[in-house]
Amino acid sequence: MGKVSLTENFEEQYKITIKDKHTVGGEVSESTTELFGDLNVAKNGYIIRYTEHDGDFAGTTTKIFVIEPDSVRLSRGGRYGLDLVLERGKRHNCAYDTPYGSLQMGVYAKDVDSKMSERGGNLKFAYSLDIGGGEVSDNELEVIVKDLGKRGEETCQR
16 A cells, blocks of 8 residues: 555545444453544545544554555554555465554554544444464454534534
8 A cells, every 4th residue: 555644735625433342361441532533535445544632642644544344454654653454364474663663563454444534423342453473453444434514613622
């Protein structure tokens, strides 16, 4: 997919809700984040973009590239840079930046399910992470995109 620019400006005309679930050693953690972002739909896929405004990821822009029907690339710049490639049924090696240095991980995509139009939709994917061949976690991510039409009454993370 080539080099990704994560610094361009974009209009935040969509409400993006991210639900994630991580299972590590039998312990499950779940969270939900709401924010504003952008959606660009093309013939064979789409791009979701959003900027974090709080916490460790504040000021970082994340792009989710979806090439339908079963390929997702999640890229994030900044202090916790990430370039995650997910293709249903395949394993890829990916890089994740931490405050202690870059970490190479294996990513195996178990499932990718996408229903998206210019008005929004839903993207779900499930994957496992491994380091040095040993599985570290099972993960599920759901991204819900809703066209706001015009911003104003919605309240999201800012």
